[in-house]
Amino acid sequence: MEKGETVCPKIRGRRFFSCKAWMYGTENEGYNIRIRYRAGLPAQKGEAIRMNIYDILGPVMIGPSSSHTAGAVRIGLITRRLLGEEPAEARILLSGSFGATGRGHGTDRALAAGLLGMKPDDIRVPDSLSLAEEQGLKIVFELGEIKEAHPNTARLLVIGENGKRLEVQASSLGGGRIAVDELEGIRVSFTGEAPTLIVRNVDQPGCVAQVTGLLAERAINISTLQLYRDCRGGQALMIVEADQNIPGELLAQLRGLRGIRKAIYVNMEE
Amino acid sequence: MAFTALEEILKICAERHISFWEAVIQEDMRDRAVSREATWSQMETMWEAMLEASQSYEVGRRSDSGLVGGAGGQMEAYRKKGHSLCGERMGRVMAGALQMGESNACMKRIVAAPTAGACGVLPAVLVPLYQEGGFLREQVIEALFVAAGIGQVIASRAFISGAAGGCQAEIGSASAMAAGALVSLMGGTGEQMVTAAAISLKNLLGLVCDPVAGLVEVPCVKRNVIGAVNAMAAADMALAGIESRIPGDQVIDAMKEVGEAMHVSLRETGVGGLAGTKAAKEITERISGAQPPQAGL
Numbered sequence: 001m002e003k004g005e006t007v008c009p010k011i012r013g014r015r016f017f018s019c020k021a022w023m024y025g026t027e028n029e030g031y032n033i034r035i036r037y038r039a040g041l042p043a044q045k046g047e048a049i050r051m052n053i054y055d056i057l058g059p060v061m062i063g064p065s066s067s068h069t070a071g072a073v074r075i076g077l078i079t080r081r082l083l084g085e086e087p088a089e090a091r092i093l094l095s096g097s098f099g100a101t102g103r104g105h106g107t108d109r110a111l112a113a114g115l116l117g118m119k120p121d122d123i124r125v126p127d128s129l130s131l132a133e134e135q136g137l138k139i140v141f142e143l144g145e146i147k148e149a150h151p152n153t154a155r156l157l158v159i160g161e162n163g164k165r166l167e168v169q170a171s172s173l174g175g176g177r178i179a180v181d182e183l184e185g186i187r188v189s190f191t192g193e194a195p196t197l198i199v200r201n202v203d204q205p206g207c208v209a210q211v212t213g214l215l216a217e218r219a220i221n222i223s224t225l226q227l228y229r230d231c232r233g234g235q236a237l238m239i240v241e242a243d244q245n246i247p248g249e250l251l252a253q254l255r256g257l258r259g260i261r262k263a264i265y266v267n268m269e270e
Numbered sequence: 271m272a273f274t275a276l277e278e279i280l281k282i283c284a285e286r287h288i289s290f291w292e293a294v295i296q297e298d299m300r301d302r303a304v305s306r307e308a309t310w311s312q313m314e315t316m317w318e319a320m321l322e323a324s325q326s327y328e329v330g331r332r333s334d335s336g337l338v339g340g341a342g343g344q345m346e347a348y349r350k351k352g353h354s355l356c357g358e359r360m361g362r363v364m365a366g367a368l369q370m371g372e373s374n375a376c377m378k379r380i381v382a383a384p385t386a387g388a389c390g391v392l393p394a395v396l397v398p399l400y401q402e403g404g405f406l407r408e409q410v411i412e413a414l415f416v417a418a419g420i421g422q423v424i425a426s427r428a429f430i431s432g433a434a435g436g437c438q439a440e441i442g443s444a445s446a447m448a449a450g451a452l453v454s455l456m457g458g459t460g461e462q463m464v465t466a467a468a469i470s471l472k473n474l475l476g477l478v479c480d481p482v483a484g485l486v487e488v489p490c491v492k493r494n495v496i497g498a499v500n501a502m503a504a505a506d507m508a509l510a511g512i513e514s515r516i517p518g519d520q521v522i523d524a525m526k527e528v529g530e531a532m533h534v535s536l537r538e539t540g541v542g543g544l545a546g547t548k549a550a551k552e553i554t555e556r557i558s559g560a561q562p563p564q565a566g567l
Contacts, residue, residue, distance in 0.1 A: 052272065053298050054312060056384045056421035056430070056447075057392075057414060060319040063374030064333075064486040066386045101484035101540065104335055104557060106377050121319075126377040174431050175382070 051175070059176045062125040067152050068098065068105035071172025073125060074268060075154055076114020078180060078192045079168045081266045085160035087115050090139045096151040098172070099143040108141050111154060115139070120176055149181070186228050186237050192268035194223060194241040199254065200262040203229045203236040207259045211238060214254060220244045235261075245270075272301050274426045276464045276518040279419055283460045290450075290460040291412040294419035313411050313418075319381045320393040321400075327369040331376045335557050337487045339376060342369030359398060360499065367394035367498040371491035384421045384430040384443050387486045390494030391444035392417055395452055395501055409455055416454040417447035420467050427519065428526035432479030432538040435529025437490075441497040442474035442525065448501035453508055462508040468518035470504035475521075476528050478536035480543025482550040483557050489544055 061070035080087055092111055094102050102108060106126065113128035115137065124131060132139055146153055150171035157167050169182035179191050183198070190196055197215075201207040208227065215222060221243040229236035246265050254263045273279055273294075282293045298309050329343030345368050348354060349361030356364065370390030374380045380389040392414075400410050421430065424443045429435040449466035453459075458466075474497070482488040514521070535542030544550055 051422060051425045052302055053294065053309075053415070053418035053422055054316070056425060057313070057316050057418040058382060060316065060379065060381050061386065062377050063380050063386050063389070064377065066382050069377070070382070070386070097484075104483060104485040106334075109377075121379055123379055174433075175385070 055175050055177070059120060061120040061176060062106075062110075062123065065105045066176045067172045067174050068102060068107045069110045069125070070120035070176035071152065071174075071178050072098070072102075072107045072110035072154065073114040073118060073120040073122075074176065074178045074192075075156070075168075075170040075172060076111040077117065077119065078114070078170065078178065078266060078268060079156045079158055079166070080115050080117055081192075081268075082168060082180075082183070082198070082264055083158050083160050083164055083166045084264060085162055085164055087137055087158045088161045089159040090115055090137065091142065091157045092139060093142045093144050093146070093155040095144060095146040095149055095153040095155070098152050098154055099145070107154075111156070112137075112139055115156075115158070150179075153181070155182075183237070186230070188226065188228060188237065188239060190226070190239050190241065192266045194243070194269075195245050195267045196265070197238075197240040197242065197246055197251075197254075198264045198266070199238040199240070199260060201236050201238060202259040202261065203231075203233050204259050207236065207257075208238060210257045211240065211254060211260070214250065214257075215240070215242065215246075218244075218247075218250055220246060220250075272426065273297060273419060273423050276420065276423050276467070276522075279423070280460050280464060289412075290419065290463055291415040291454060294415045294422075297419075310411065313414050316381055317407075317411060317414060319379070320383075321397065323370060323373060323378065323380045323389075324366060324393050324397045326378060327373050328376070328378075331372075331378075333372070333375040333485075333487055334377075335483065335485055335487060335553075337375075337482070337485065337553065338372050338491050340372070341491065342366075342372050356499075359402075360502065362398035363394050363498050363502060364495050366397055367391060367494040368491060370394060371494040375485070375487045375491060383417070383447065384425065385432070385440045387432065387490045388440040388444035388494060388497060390491075391441065391497040391501065392448045392451065394494065394498035395448045396455070399452075399455060405455055413451035413454040416463055417451040420450045420463070421447045423519070424471075424522050424525075427522045429529060432481075434537065435525065436532045436537055437477040437479040437493060438471075438474050438525055439529055440479065441493045442471050442477060444494075445470040445474055445497040445501045445504070448498060449504040449508070452501060452505035456505065456509055458505075458509050464518040465512075465514050466501075466505045466508035468514040468516065468521045469507055469512075470500050471518075471521050471525060472514065472516065473500050473504065475525055478532060478543050479538040480536055480545045481538065481540055482545050483554040484538075484540030484545070485557075488550075488553075 098107050109128045112132045113125040152172040155169040159165050170178055170180045172178050223243055224241040226239040251265050279293050332339035342365055345365040354361040367390040374386055374389050383389055383392045429439045430443045432440045446467035449470040450463040453463040453466045
């Protein structure tokens with residue numbers, strides 16, 4: 001990834017940088033890297049979603065709406081997994097169609113169910129608000145409009161039982177599929193459908209190489225790589241989508257690297 | 271890349287001397303890099319979930335809005351009296367479609383096919399035929415692959431969501447998928463499957479998405495019935511040897527054109543059509559009066 005590292009810091013002049021890199025080639029022939037970058041915009045926005053036959057026949061889900069119910073469960077669930085501990089409090093802003101027709105579609109119950117760790121086909125989804133109360137998870141829903149957001153968007157501020165805080169903005173794209181659009185104030189774009197590694201690091205040379213190097217050693221292939229930072233030398237965010245699962249001990253190893261502040265792993269297919 | 275034309279599937283069937291469902295399986299194995307066993311067992315899971323959903327209907331349950339619930343039970347009771355105009359089998363199909371549509375509205379577990387709003391169509395035609403005992407489980411799974419292949423072509427050439435293309439894209443697509451699946455189940459040819467899909471989609475062309483209060487309830491539940499009944503009729507026509515003058519792929523393209531021309535008020539916004547009627551506005555007012563609920567406070 002050296003090539004990627006020399007290219008990215010040359011982009012100047014904007015607050016947030018987004019950069020998407022594709023690696024192709026083999027270890028013997030050497031890697032080629034193609035990088036696309038834009039300031040402050042999610043790299044994947046507007047790209048068509050590919051549908052396989054189980055996006056057509058499926059998912060198995062609790063009704064009534066794949067976008068307003070099944071997608072909302074997944075937004076809650078990915079938020080829980082990104083937080084990495086039992087959520088104790090959540091403040092959820094429903095925007096666009098989520099706000100307008102969310103109640104009748106059970107969007108509120110679906111988001112709560114996801115926060116409790118349920119999947120879209122869990123028959124307890126309709127009862128999630130009372131289950132949340134039993135389990136001591138406080139949830140406040142608000143209605144509002146988030147500018148320039150997808151019509152089906154929720155913004156969640158969650159606080160875990162050990163005090164971890166996380167702010168996530170995610171949208172439901174249809175058919176139960178979702179995308180995380182903002183993470184801790186930085187605009188991103190990932191779905192969690194592939195094994196996804198989210199790394200917070202200091203913006204300094206070598207961080208990307210260390211992470212991708214460790215993945216390469218374990219024969220984990222990177223399908224996409226996105227890099228973001230707040231300013232030169234500041235806080236950076238790396239989102240790695242991989243073809244293989246990332247084992248727990250590798251995650252621990254990544255967390256111990258110089259310059260790495262935090263590493264989270266999510267795979268919604270698990 | 272997955273299929274983008276029904277003709278393409280037929281061409282592969284002819285070249286490889288395989289059936290329609292086999293072409294869909296082979297493409298899925300290639301597309302997602304999965305084994306035959308993996309995709310077959312995943313489709314079995316879908317079928318199990320459909321069967322389970324069709325058996326878990328609760329006749330006394332109402333949706334939160336109170337707009338739907340119980341119709342599936344009424345239809346079943348009426349059918350059992352034996353005087354149904356449509357007869358025994360069609361009566362079961364209609365009751366099944368209503369029941370699944372209502373289960374969906376009542377937040378029960380269903381299989382989106384292709385969407386949650388249209389989830390009743392495919393099981394409504396397949397479950398009664400399977401339960402009558404004339405077909406093997408394997409044949410039903412094969413029929414589901416046919417349905418998925420047709421749906422995938424519609425999704426790639428046009429759309430399968432009401433917000434994008436109106437109800438024709440949801441119930442219309444579900445009906446085309448179900449018609450193809452029925453022809454497969456009855457041992458028809460690949461060409462007949464495409465014909466059945468074409469006829470059923472043509473019959474629902476232009477259908478708008480106008481849900482009352484924006485909910486997947488009125489008219490969605492009953493439109494599952496028309497999607498299922500239409501699929502049965504289209505499959506019978508195709509099996510009788512009747513042809514569609516407009517080829518399937520061109521029907522899908524026409525569906526796309528019609529959907530794009532459809533005014534936004536008729537594409538799942540809950541504004542126009544039935545949603546804009548006086549009765550619908552009164553319902554909307556009654557439902558939207560409540561505040562969002564809060565847990566644990």
